Amino acid sequence: MRFVHTADWQLGMTRRFLGAGRVGQAVGEAQARFAQARLDAVAALGRVAADEGAAFVVVCGDVFESNLVGPDVVGRACEALRSFTVPVLLLPGNHDPADASLVMRRADFTRRCPPHVTVLDTPGVHEVAPGIEVVAAPWATKRPLSDLVGDRLRALEPAPEGVVRVLAGHGAVDVLSPDEQNPAVIRTAECRAALADGRVHYVALGDRHSTWQLHGEPRIAYSGAPEVTSHEETDPGNVLVVDVGADGAASVRPVRVGRWTFAREHAVVDTDDDLAALDARLDALDAPERTALRLAVEGTVTLRQRARLDEVTEAHAPVFAALEVDTTAVATRPDDADVEALGLTGFAAEAARELADAARDAADPAALDALALLHRLAVAR
Numbered sequence: 085m086r087f088v089h090t091a092d093w094q095l096g097m098t099r100r101f102l103g104a105g106r107v108g109q110a111v112g113e114a115q116a117r118f119a120q121a122r123l124d125a126v127a128a129l130g131r132v133a134a135d136e137g138a139a140f141v142v143v144c145g146d147v148f149e150s151n152l153v154g155p156d157v158v159g160r161a162c163e164a165l166r167s168f169t170v171p172v173l174l175l176p177g178n179h180d181p182a183d184a185s186l187v188m189r190r191a192d193f194t195r196r197c198p199p200h201v202t203v204l205d206t207p208g209v210h211e212v213a214p215g216i217e218v219v220a221a222p223w224a225t226k227r228p229l230s231d232l233v234g235d236r237l238r239a240l241e242p243a244p245e246g247v248v249r250v251l252a253g254h255g256a257v258d259v260l261s262p263d264e265q266n267p268a269v270i271r272t273a274e275c276r277a278a279l280a281d282g283r284v285h286y287v288a289l290g291d292r293h294s295t296w297q298l299h300g301e302p303r304i305a306y307s308g309a310p311e312v313t314s315h316e317e318t319d320p321g322n323v324l325v326v327d328v329g330a331d332g333a334a335s336v337r338p339v340r341v342g343r344w345t346f347a348r349e350h351a352v353v354d355t356d357d358d359l360a361a362l363d364a365r366l367d368a369l370d371a372p373e374r375t376a377l378r379l380a381v382e383g384t385v386t387l388r389q390r391a392r393l394d395e396v397t398e399a400h401a402p403v404f405a406a407l408e409v410d411t412t413a414v415a416t417r418p419d420d421a422d423v424e425a426l427g428l429t430g431f432a433a434e435a436a437r438e439l440a441d442a443a444r445d446a447a448d449p450a451a452l453d454a455l456a457l458l459h460r461l462a463v464a465r
């Protein structure tokens with residue numbers, strides 16, 4: 085039996101660093117494209133399910149970023165779900181728990197939601213098709229007081245002959261969560277025991293946005309988010325195509341559907357060559373319009389090189405979805421050529437030279453600021 089395991093669509097998510105807008109650019113333009121990318125990833129995974137001959141798609145929680153998402157987000161989600169040709173099961177997670185405000189029970193959702201979609205808002209066994217069952221462990225509140233997956237597993241008998249059973253859960257597993265005080269942590273030993281005695285044949289999890297499998301047990305896995313959500317993720321952008329049998333055989337294959345990248349880069353800049361190399365490196369990055377880059381720069385530069393560094397990053401910024409540059413580790417040390425570049429004579433030249441000495445030798449920030457201002461004025465002139 086083959087199905088698609090996914091989770092953490094987080095539809096309606098916004099990202100502050102995409103929303104700032106820039107001079108000459110529509111405010112939130114990257115944000116709008118990011119929202120569309122999440123929907124595109126959903127449509128793409130629907131095509132994966134069709135192409136792979138999957139029996140169903142299970143979404144293990146956090147379909148929506150929040151139960152408070154707007155009707156535009158809900159309407160577009162329903163439109164994306166209409167494109168699916170196989171049954172889709174939506175599990176409420178910690179972002180969209182099955183409380184009184186559950187977005188998937190709202191009229192704007194139920195009115196547009198296509199009939200092949202089932203909301204797993206009540207815990208227990210759900211028959212997808214003859215011989216195929218999904219055991220739902222939905223979140224009912226934002227703060228569950230027990231291991232919801234373990235609770236469901238303990239309530240099960242071994243699956244009947246010929247029935248393949250998939251558990252759908254959401255939350256942190258014990259081997260990844262160091263928080264021993266959290267009563268809701270999912271105990272992997274209980275999952276292993278349920279796999280061993282045939283109560284379930286696969287444990288499909290959501291919550292972790294990076295693709296992950298339990299070491300030595302591919303049948304306990306997080307699919308990760310189908311489109312990146314944060315710079316902290318190691319392997320987002322996938323869905324899992326899972327083959328499982330009642331005999332315990334399993335194959336789990338990640339398929340990439342996400343197209344965005346949230347990247348971190350580091351650059352050391354001490355010379356003009358380093359600046360040219362950084363410029364070339366930013367030029368060579370693939371698909372900058374779908375890349376949110378956090379660039380950390382370190383090094384020691386002259387005033388002219390510091391100005392050049394700003395020019396380089398500012399020239400690239402408009403083509404990136406976001407380009408955040410951290411220059412706190414860049415030290416500026418004016419040299420004699422910086423002073424000569426000001427084109428000053430007499431007392432003014434003398435004063436500039438004293439500022440340069442103070443900035444370089446005493447690392448005086450006020451002197452450096454004053455000199456940088458002179459430099460900008462000289463360039464403007």
Ligand SMILES: [Mn+2]
Pocket residue numbers: 092094145146179291292
């Ligand atoms: Mn999530």
